[in-house]
Amino acid sequence: MADMGDKAREEFFSEAHEIIEGLSRDLLQLDSSRGKGPVDPELVNNIFRAVHTLKGLAGLFGAARMSALSHELENVLDDLRLGKIELSQAALDLLFRGVTIYGRILAVEKGTRSDPLSDIDEFLRELADLSESQSDDAPISGAFYELDPGLLAVLTEYEEHRLRTNIEQGQSLFRLRVRFELATIDAALSTLKTKAKPHGEIITYLPTGEGAEADSIELDILMASKASLDVLRSLLGGEQAQIEEVPRRSPSAKDPVLVPSRLGSHGPSHDPLPYASAHPASAPPRPKAVAQRPGALPKTASTAAMAAEVSLRSVTQTVRVDIRKLDLLMNIVGELSIVRNAIGRLTESVRKSPELREIGMELYRLHRGFERQLADLQSGILEVRMVPLGQLFDKLARVVRQISREADKDVNLVITGAETEVDKLIVEELSDPLMHMIRNAIDHAIEARIERERVGKPAVGTIALNAFQKASHVVIEVEDDGKGIDESKLVSAAVKRGLLAQEEVTELVHREVLNLVFIPGLSTKSDVGELSGRGVGMDVVKTNIGKLGGIIDIYSERGIGTKFTVTLPITLAIISALIVQVEGRTFAVPLASVQEAIWLDPAALRRVEGQEMMTLRGATLPLCRINELFALSSVGKTKTRPYAVVVSVGARRLGLVVDELIGQQDIVIKPLGPSLKRVKGFAGATELGDQRVALVLDAPALIEEAFLGGGDAVVGASYG
Amino acid sequence: MADLVAPGRSDAQRGIKLRGPRVEYLAFKLGSDTYGVPIGEVREILKLPPVTEVPRAPGEILGVVSVRGLLVTVMSLRARLRLVSSESSRKGRILLVMGAHEEVIGLYVDEVLQVYRLAESEIEVAASVLGGRLGDYIVGIGRPEGALLTLLDLRPILGRTDPAGRDAT
Numbered sequence: 001m002a003d004m005g006d007k008a009r010e011e012f013f014s015e016a017h018e019i020i021e022g023l024s025r026d027l028l029q030l031d032s033s034r035g036k037g038p039v040d041p042e043l044v045n046n047i048f049r050a051v052h053t054l055k056g057l058a059g060l061f062g063a064a065r066m067s068a069l070s071h072e073l074e075n076v077l078d079d080l081r082l083g084k085i086e087l088s089q090a091a092l093d094l095l096f097r098g099v100t101i102y103g104r105i106l107a108v109e110k111g112t113r114s115d116p117l118s119d120i121d122e123f124l125r126e127l128a129d130l131s132e133s134q135s136d137d138a139p140i141s142g143a144f145y146e147l148d149p150g151l152l153a154v155l156t157e158y159e160e161h162r163l164r165t166n167i168e169q170g171q172s173l174f175r176l177r178v179r180f181e182l183a184t185i186d187a188a189l190s191t192l193k194t195k196a197k198p199h200g201e202i203i204t205y206l207p208t209g210e211g212a213e214a215d216s217i218e219l220d221i222l223m224a225s226k227a228s229l230d231v232l233r234s235l236l237g238g239e240q241a242q243i244e245e246v247p248r249r250s251p252s253a254k255d256p257v258l259v260p261s262r263l264g265s266h267g268p269s270h271d272p273l274p275y276a277s278a279h280p281a282s283a284p285p286r287p288k289a290v291a292q293r294p295g296a297l298p299k300t301a302s303t304a305a306m307a308a309e310v311s312l313r314s315v316t317q318t319v320r321v322d323i324r325k326l327d328l329l330m331n332i333v334g335e336l337s338i339v340r341n342a343i344g345r346l347t348e349s350v351r352k353s354p355e356l357r358e359i360g361m362e363l364y365r366l367h368r369g370f371e372r373q374l375a376d377l378q379s380g381i382l383e384v385r386m387v388p389l390g391q392l393f394d395k396l397a398r399v400v401r402q403i404s405r406e407a408d409k410d411v412n413l414v415i416t417g418a419e420t421e422v423d424k425l426i427v428e429e430l431s432d433p434l435m436h437m438i439r440n441a442i443d444h445a446i447e448a449r450i451e452r453e454r455v456g457k458p459a460v461g462t463i464a465l466n467a468f469q470k471a472s473h474v475v476i477e478v479e480d481d482g483k484g485i486d487e488s489k490l491v492s493a494a495v496k497r498g499l500l501a502q503e504e505v506t507e508l509v510h511r512e513v514l515n516l517v518f519i520p521g522l523s524t525k526s527d528v529g530e531l532s533g534r535g536v537g538m539d540v541v542k543t544n545i546g547k548l549g550g551i552i553d554i555y556s557e558r559g560i561g562t563k564f565t566v567t568l569p570i571t572l573a574i575i576s577a578l579i580v581q582v583e584g585r586t587f588a589v590p591l592a593s594v595q596e597a598i599w600l601d602p603a604a605l606r607r608v609e610g611q612e613m614m615t616l617r618g619a620t621l622p623l624c625r626i627n628e629l630f631a632l633s634s635v636g637k638t639k640t641r642p643y644a645v646v647v648s649v650g651a652r653r654l655g656l657v658v659d660e661l662i663g664q665q666d667i668v669i670k671p672l673g674p675s676l677k678r679v680k681g682f683a684g685a686t687e688l689g690d691q692r693v694a695l696v697l698d699a700p701a702l703i704e705e706a707f708l709g710g711g712d713a714v715v716g717a718s719y720g
Numbered sequence: 721m722a723d724l725v726a727p728g729r730s731d732a733q734r735g736i737k738l739r740g741p742r743v744e745y746l747a748f749k750l751g752s753d754t755y756g757v758p759i760g761e762v763r764e765i766l767k768l769p770p771v772t773e774v775p776r777a778p779g780e781i782l783g784v785v786s787v788r789g790l791l792v793t794v795m796s797l798r799a800r801l802r803l804v805s806s807e808s809s810r811k812g813r814i815l816l817v818m819g820a821h822e823e824v825i826g827l828y829v830d831e832v833l834q835v836y837r838l839a840e841s842e843i844e845v846a847a848s849v850l851g852g853r854l855g856d857y858i859v860g861i862g863r864p865e866g867a868l869l870t871l872l873d874l875r876p877i878l879g880r881t882d883p884a885g886r887d888a889t
Contacts, residue, residue: 331789585773630775670791672774672784674821679776687786693772695784 012061023050024099025394048077066105072127073098082161159204166224173246176221200225333378389467390418403442410460417467433541437478445482479563485556487513514554518542546592549575579662582626584635586694593699595646623655647699654703742837748829750798756869764816794826819878836864
């Protein structure tokens, strides 16, 4: 990639990303609308435009592979637009693959991934082949219309194609003559298009060259519609707009007006877009047309300039912000809250002195207002960090489509709650685990077509992706209507592998059995995946979700389906924790790794090779005394009835022995500074209010230490 | 250290013609001795908030505190310089300074005294005064207004690698 500033590079990547995401969304919509009546030409146009813009971007930044890909895709899309090739499943597959390859190219350009991209050339060839397979245009059937030959002569290839398609579909043609104020033409035209869209299609528009004043312009708009003239008049008509139906020409007429002069010219169109293009290269629209339309004013210089101006303006009202800048703002809010507290104290003392009572009251009111607005500011900044899960779901929809085709299964993805918002950082970390779960559902849970029909299920499998907010958490459900998990096979596999004792089996309740899928090694495809209906690494999924402070639950019923429920904090910064006390010191244990907390029965304790253990419901639980582990000096009183907080990572469990359970609290974890980074055992620290700081125990690290003996746990930092 | 303990009267020095740019030093006490660092190094002086000890941390680390939501590691400067320990007093303060890796560090000192303006000519180069282990940490001795100030270089103390100390004015 050519040299460019970091900032420009970043902009390039995020813009390209945004466009590709939109592209993917439109393709999905196209896919789902296929076979349900005529394809929305505007959708195909959007896709075409997105690729066109990418091509421009790629050129600008010297991303050669992206350029080449865009070029071929553009050709295919142009042919699709012009109806030269059919929107077949194969064509759609190619387009979807194009999106995937865009993603890979971006990752390579960004340097986040090494990928030889060796299959690109082949892909480009396939695209070119598709482009050449186009059928010849069918001759025009249907009635001809009394159309101004001048107008016909200036139609672009695309507009011609649309006109023909509409006539073939039996739509009537209407001519609208509308006067626009030059100052507001952009907005007015787009309003008109929006109003017209449900009833038909605007094929072209041209200035009439009549009645034009300095500050207004009159356009002739050619529209195809099934609606009657009256309907259109009431809808679009008005002082500024006259509407007439274009009369059909009598069949006896000699020369058909629609002489498709350019029909059969299969080269790439030189005029890719019917109106304001997103790319300046095509800005002066239809230069040929000017000469070919005598007597009529072509698009004047001013309107052409306006079109170019439109294309330069941003489409969306959004700003991209580096998330670190938001962190900075958050810190400033933190500082402001100190000021607020100081003012609060001052206000209180002023209010106490009788002679300053009035000022005190005034101060009090001001302070209350300040307090309120500061809280608003804080939640406003938090809100900016939030992005809708829809962004992620769109990507997953693409994955579903791809995997289900690979697996040759019909799967319908039903999404609800795409508008639910989550912290940007969480969305990023969530995509892999969710993709994993969906892949498993398609590969292993949804049965083959024949099997489904045999058991009386609809041939098309359903995967539901539901998101909703629940208090300060977001819940995401991944639900399939597949075969469910066979518990008996899961249990016997666990026993066979020594992960479960035979005598423990009877004690397991339904839920505990299902949780076996999260044990590493038990749910891999080569072992029991085929049996359990679940494949690769659910333990990895659980770990990753745990890292986000989230919890995953499973519910499954044989023959009915499986549902995974992921509960996540709305923002990464806040997690739920169990607050405990040891020797007068307060610690927090993230709830994500806590299984339960139990009263420590001295009678159940024993020592094996120096390691303290207890038996918990038949299983051995190693114990770790926090006060000994951290060499905490005693504060005197000995606790007679300590507790064990059972924490787990995968299959490993450890009982942390503590003096008191204080309760559950939502906390904000802050990492310890670099000077303490070699101190193991703590995930960070948190403020519990009134300036007290509590350390947050790093359960996975403590478990590892307990099981592996963690040799370097007590290494301090060094200076100088 | 005994020779540093008692600041002798040095009225004679007041007569010296002061040369060079003047730098302001914040004077504070560690045990019974007085030390100074350029005031520009000190972002803030705080009363001692409740410190949460961090098990397994090096001995000179007192623990962590929250300064308006910012988690700050507090280091005992006395322990860092391996001076004789003494009881922490009610006069104890925390100086917020910039440590290595852009980390804000809280330096615990026993008492903050005042700010002195010192010209270069008022500073005796340390090497001539004392050698030994502390030599690396000390830039010189200042004798303003009859006081005796051991001037510290925070860069090696905090493990900072910036080429020049942030001179304060």
